[in-house]
Amino acid sequence: MAAKCRFFDTTLRDGEQTPGVSLKPAQKLSIATMLAEIGIDTVEAGSAAASEGEREAIRLIAGAGLSAEVATFVRALQLDIDYAAECGVDCVHLVVPASDLHIRAKMRKTREEVCTMAWDAVEYAKERGLVVELSGEDASRADPAFLAHLFRGGVERGADRLCFCDTVGIMTPEKIAEVVPGLLFAPLSIHCHDDLGFALANTFAALKAGASAAHVTVNGLGERAGNTPLEELVMAMEVLYGTKTGIRTEGLYHLATEVSKMTGVPLPVNKAIVGEMAFTHESGIHAHGVLREASTYEPIGPERVGRTRRILLGKHSGSASVRAALKELGYACDEVQLAEIVARVKSLGDEGRRITDADLMAIADSVLNLVREPVIRLRQVTVVSGSNVVPTASVTVTVNGEEVTCAATGNGPVDAAVEALRRSITGLGEIRLEDYRVDAISGGTDALVDVTVCLSRDGRMLTSRGARTDIIMGSVEAMVAGMNRLLEEQR
Ligand code: KIV
């Protein structure tokens, strides 16, 4: 593998082509900045010919003084290249069809016509002072001799780099190893799609066969099944092949969660490196092992990608993890009490419950006979929402016995209710909502919804839940339970 692999990130172009994803210019700038900060070489900021909004985003990114090269997708058209140059990018990702299927069926052109268009566009982009990465679209189904001809001609006219696109994700590592060595007329990039789950393996095969750059996206976003995930490629190179990628890997998780929030594409819980469960342990044997020596059940430490290890409690938990969780929450108990707490945790887990910190505290309080008067008691919640109405909520609670009523507006009824609740306890210091998730437990509109929140106060984090058929009440209940626990802990 080349000593230095270039990372060409296309989250903002191919990633944004994920069905349903559309980013605002400020969001694109924020993602581009994070990408540059972790050490990405090229950020493909979008497609300059697509729309005025897209050009605004590309201009913003190109003018932001990022350490990364800024590229934009262009077709072999002077108009596209003019747009790119006006946006102030460093590089054009010039994409031309390479397979007969794309040349004839999609473009209704001949091979010769495509070559002429591609080569003229290369010359034109070079005259405009742009770096050119010439991509063969659907290269995997192209006649290899024609692809080589197209690429060689492009390089003769000034293309700086080339790119092999496995547009529909049909390559295998073996086929990649065969075809790549015949295309190294200039530094070659590999652009893979994950339709058959081979994007990462094919990217590796190309890098081994002589390619020197990989096209990637954060969280593997991209058309259909997506592209090669940046975080997986980087960590596999570092951990499995001992390659120094130059990427600041501690920033990977933050980047992944930010991109997930901005795009609205959730991270699968079991996704490698960045999924919620990637560094979480529940089963007794695993959790016990990890608490003694983390490497027993972890290939890398979570801190390497900016994460922390989590021990989740459930029906598989053993006494070691329950004891560790209790210790963290400030409880001391003897072996008999511990056994009872473990039994109750398992029985809640058997009901299919995800056990939050607040659940464990409630169990421990009951087993240890600790009677606590909650700081906050919920009295009343009223929410107004609908078309042409700003969602508004009013919440009445007692705080240490005194009644308080607060109202707030929000982006939606849940947001309004949570805000009203937060306002009603401002006198007790700031409690921040770090994470909020909703799971429907059954499938209809009458489904029981399970709301889990993660709250923090003075650096202390805690999870709690509320389960109701009413999502607003489920959310408020989860908040109140968590707030009480944070406040009680302090007390
Ligand atoms: O997958 C692909 O072929 C592409 C090109 C447009 C570069 O994304």
Ligand code: ZN
């Ligand atoms: Zn693609």
